[in-house]
Every structure is written in structure tokens, then in C-alpha cells.
Amino acid sequence: LPRLAHLLKPKGRLYLHVHLRPADRINFGHDHPLTLEQLDENLKLTNLVEIRRQVLEKDIGGEDMPTLIGIWETQGNK
Numbered sequence: 001l002p003r004l005a006h007l008l009k010p011k012g013r014l015y016l017h018v019h020l021r022p023a024d025r026i027n028f029g030h031d032h033p034l035t036l037e038q039l040d041e042n043l044k045l046t047n048l049v050e051i052r053r054q055v056l057e058k059d060i061g062g063e064d065m066p067t068l069i070g071i072w073e074t075q076g077n078k
Contacts, residue, residue, distance in 0.1 A: 001039070005046035008074045014048060019059065020066040039068065048072035 004014055019025075023033045036055070043050075051071040059067040 001042040001048070002045045005048050005072075005074060010074055012074045013051070014072045014074075016068065016070045016072070018068050019063065020055070020068055025065065034068075036068070043072070046072075047075050049075045 001014075008014060018034060019030065020035060021030055021033050026033060049072060051073055053068065053070040056067045056069065058064055060069075
């Protein structure tokens with residue numbers, strides 16, 4: 001997230017749609033887990049301000065995986 005935030009212009013927006021994949025659901029195409037705690041810790045390292053966040057039990061495409069959909073906007077000079 002810090003790298004992505006660095007690429008955005010002032011008032012730029014990051015749209016994120018990602019599975020909150022536990023370690024036991026890792027595979028070749030999805031090689032790392034992600035928790036909300038990890039997401040929030042990485043957001044603290046950026047100048048992104050949350051616009052919207054929604055956590056779904058299943059992805060909108062039907063995948064049986066908790067899914068995060070969110071929007072963040074750059075603020076300040078961090």
C-alpha cells in the first residue's frame with residue numbers, strides 16, 4: 001500500500017477489491033495472506049484517507065472468500 005499511495009497524485013484515489021485470504025487458502029496465483037489488521041497497519045504508513053470500506057462474506061462473483069472493497073484518497077504530503 002505505501003508503494004501504491006506513492007504513485008498517486010494529490011487527491012488521487014486508490015480503489016481496492018481484494019480477497020482477505022487466510023494462510024490455508026494460499027495458492028500459486030494468490031501467494032500471500034491478507035488480514036484487515038495487516039491492511040490497517042500498512043495504511044498507517046501512507047497519507048491515504050478512507051472514503052469507503054465494505055467487507056463481504058463472499059466475493060461479488062460468488063467466490064467463497066471474505067472480500068474487502070474500499071476506496072482511499074491521498075491527503076497531505078506524507
